Amino acid sequence: MLVACSGGADSMALASALAFEAPRLGIRAGGITVDHGLQYGSDDRAADVVARLAALGLDPVEAVAVRVAAASDRTAHGAPYAGGARRVGPEAAARDARYAALDEAAERLGAAAVLLGHTRDDQAETVLLGLARGSGIRSLSGMAAVSGDSGRYRRPFLQLDRQTARTACLAQSLPVWDDPHNTDPAYTRSRLRHEGLPALEKALGKGVVEALARTAQLSRDDADALDAWAAREEAAVRDETGELDCARLYALPAAVRRRILRRALVAAGAPGGSLFARHVEEVDRLITGWRGQRAINLPGKVEARRQGGRLVLRQG
Numbered sequence: 001m002l003v004a005c006s007g008g009a010d011s012m013a014l015a016s017a018l019a020f021e022a023p024r025l026g027i028r029a030g031g032i033t034v035d036h037g038l039q040y041g042s043d044d045r046a047a048d049v050v051a052r053l054a055a056l057g058l059d060p061v062e063a064v065a066v067r068v069a070a071a072s073d074r075t076a077h078g079a080p081y082a083g084g085a086r087r088v089g090p091e092a093a094a095r096d097a098r099y100a101a102l103d104e105a106a107e108r109l110g111a112a113a114v115l116l117g118h119t120r121d122d123q124a125e126t127v128l129l130g131l132a133r134g135s136g137i138r139s140l141s142g143m144a145a146v147s148g149d150s151g152r153y154r155r156p157f158l159q160l161d162r163q164t165a166r167t168a169c170l171a172q173s174l175p176v177w178d179d180p181h182n183t184d185p186a187y188t189r190s191r192l193r194h195e196g197l198p199a200l201e202k203a204l205g206k207g208v209v210e211a212l213a214r215t216a217q218l219s220r221d222d223a224d225a226l227d228a229w230a231a232r233e234e235a236a237v238r239d240e241t242g243e244l245d246c247a248r249l250y251a252l253p254a255a256v257r258r259r260i261l262r263r264a265l266v267a268a269g270a271p272g273g274s275l276f277a278r279h280v281e282e283v284d285r286l287i288t289g290w291r292g293q294r295a296i297n298l299p300g301k302v303e304a305r306r307q308g309g310r311l312v313l314r315q316g
């Protein structure tokens, strides 16, 4: 088992918990820190984190250097920018590079799981970011406790508050490194952490972080149920030629219908990361508000049009 450690309080507390538990559970435990190379001296800091992880008794311990794609060649899918696709910000580019490096390390070292130090506070922030996107309950469901290929990524601190992780480090005299990005108001998440959530707590009371984290779990359960419903209906709304039948789609609840439409658009070639709720809603109006609209152009050069009671999706 590997712990992914930035050197921050959350993942240092996690590293120390793993180092404590692993020998008792009879599992081999190591640590990885990723050097994004975005700040001067980041290599020295990574070496420092490696030394701290080794001092906890973790083995193997590695620093992995990555190259974060420049703004001009980033897209939402990590593919070279070729026009049309959504460009991503620096936070997302660093995250993509980090997960690629963690995947590679897990494969190379034969790790069964990679532990991440996300806390309940991170979860609350993720829910608020999803809420502000306005794209439905899937984006309110935050981070899963288990995710990635074959459940590789685990977040054992998802129910724990950030302050407890910090207190654990203090109690064990573990030195921690505070990422300056976490307090840089240029970053959306940082503004949310330092301005948005404190303002919400002031207005709504202290329990708001816990309530947002609970919202994540409830939304995840609801979203999973609706996804399963949509998957079951998928075959039934297609005619004998495999095209989507508008009357059958119309009869379904909107939440189920929009899920089917989204999946069909992605299957037709629209990149998931560029397909927003408003795109799906526009296609949905071909079903629910039909008044002879023209074909709709969508990301990935996908075209949706209604023809003879069928919804025809084609990539041009």
Ligand SMILES: Nc1ncnc2c1ncn2[C@@H]1O[C@H](COP(=O)(O)OP(=O)(O)OP(=O)(O)O)[C@@H](O)[C@H]1O
Binding pocket: 003, 004, 005, 006, 007, 008, 009, 010, 011, 012, 032, 033, 034, 035, 036, 098, 115, 116, 117, 118, 122, 179, 182
């Ligand atoms: N540079 C890194 N190298 C290895 N793992 C990382 C790195 N950055 C983040 N992680 C992993 O991803 C988790 C979430 O990181 P994020 O930066 O979102 O949160 P954070 O609040 O800064 O966490 P931390 O206090 O542990 O740095 C971390 O707890 C850690 O497990």
